[in-house]
Amino acid sequence: MVGVGDRQGWLRCLLAGAVFVVGMTGTTLPTPLYPLYQEEFGFSELTVTVVYAVYAFGVIGVLLLAGDASDTVGRRPALLWGLGFAAASAVCFLCADGLAWLYAGRLLSGFSAGLFTGAATAYVMDLAPPGGESRATLVATAANMGGLGCGPLLAGLLAEYAPEPLLLPFAVHLVLTALAAVVLLRLPETVRERRPLTAVRPQRPALPAQVRPVFVPAAIASFVGFALFGVFTSISPAFLARFLHVDNHAVTGLVVALAFFASTAGQLAVGKVGVARSLPLGCAVLFAGLALLAGALATDLLVLVVLSAVVGGAGQGLAFRAALSAVAGATPVDRRAAVISTLFVVAYTGISVPVIGVGLLSDPLGLERAGLVFTGVMLLLVASAGIYLLRRPVRAGADKGAAR
CATH class of the missing domain: 1.20.1250.20 (MFS general substrate transporter like domains)
Structure with missing residues (x-):
């Protein structure tokens, strides 16, 4: 009760x-x-x-x-x-x-x-x-x-x-x-013991040697997942309007929203699937979402855009929550905040740098071809992370982090 x-x-x-x-x-x-x-x-x-x-x-x-x-x-x-x-x-x-x-x-x-x-x-x-x-x-x-x-x-x-x-x-x-x-x-x-604003100190990115084998594939998966979100939210409205003739702003908003809602579902699934399986599985689902996005750019089919949002979003959710849990589980407690901040920095770099790259390429190549170059690079990255994880799985002890 x-x-x-x-x-x-x-x-x-x-x-x-x-x-x-x-x-x-x-x-x-x-x-x-x-x-x-x-x-x-x-x-x-x-x-x-x-x-x-x-x-x-x-x-x-x-x-x-x-x-x-x-x-x-x-x-x-x-x-x-x-x-x-x-x-x-x-x-x-x-x-x-x-x-x-x-x-x-x-x-x-x-x-x-x-x-x-x-x-x-x-x-x-x-x-x-x-x-x-x-x-x-x-x-x-x-x-x-x-x-x-x-x-x-x-x-x-x-x-x-x-x-x-x-x-x-x-x-x-x-x-x-x-x-x-x-x-x-x-x-x-x-927070019981509060201090003045002047006590806030910059946090340096940190990566202890024992965390690196887990951090590298986790960071790659996080980078790719956030890059997919970045490109999806920045250029998909223009792609939908220009090539698919979707002029309804509500539909455009819904398509983008689906990626974030699917990410929520993917993150919730980690507790049942487990971190050790969720990280490589998330990479595989991210790969499928990127492949669907490439198909959408090549064929101008709205259904593939929607599927790429749902599948890619679910893969991002699986991979990112598992990445956080795996990295946290492999890091000494006194270094955990700094290492997690480093992972977030890598993830948000994924939102910015590839997005600007697509923008630079869109002028000489066109929006669709620039998007295809982006998806090709991201497919290689996430595939390499997935293969690495299959050869060197995340230790089972990191599953405890999924519940936190």
Whole structure:
């Protein structure tokens, strides 16, 4: 029988998860709107990819400079800063009359995501009742990837069926951010020994020698999975509109959202499949998703785009959660935070560098051929990681990390 304390704990946990959703929603809100911005400001595919990648640079900067901020100043102050950056990002998009505003909005959105990624996950788990760590991990996972999926879905629906497509999505998110701040202020702080902001120190990437055999394939799989998300969210709206004649912004938003929702399902499956099997299986499913994306680019078939979103998203979820668990399980406790931060830096580099590469190639080769070059390179990378893992499987002890 669930006691009153447990019910209150789970309510707080779910409310923190709702705040997490709002924070992450803002990071993908512009995705289905990029074709409209191209029409409005007249910029190229390369510019779209650079605007998108600026977000990843913001995330990496926060992870390196203030990755442990919530452990130092407290969960609520860190998340309030994250909501503040999200609100400032929305204001930039509301005021946008040129590229500078888009760059600023994406950079601020990256700052928000960098703070939310670690702080909100820890906060959701802190607020769960004793013994509820595994369930709280699922809440945090669903809130993170579900929030990322809600962004393009919300923006696409509003852009298609409501007035002011370049303004209303951000006005709505600004209201949601304010409501999330009110909810956050009513939740308790869980860090007992807080220190001033000046105590926050930059975190250096770290990779102890004993972690490297596990880290290398895990990092490759994470890089490829995030690269797939990066390319999918930055260029798929233009591809759908230009080559498949999908002019409905709601449909575009839904297709992108499917990748994030499928990732949630993939991450949830790790607990049942186990880390040792999930990492190579995730690589195999990622390979299939990339192959479907290549097929979609070559044949201009919408069904293959949808399948690549679902299959690739599921593979990313399987591979990334298993990668996190495997790396955490192989790392000494006193180095764990630094090593996990290093894995996140590699993953978010996957969102930025390949995306800009596709943008650079799209001018001389065209969007479809540039996408095919990208998928070819990523297929080689994920295949090499999968083969490595089949020859040197992750040790079974890392499965304990899946429950955390």
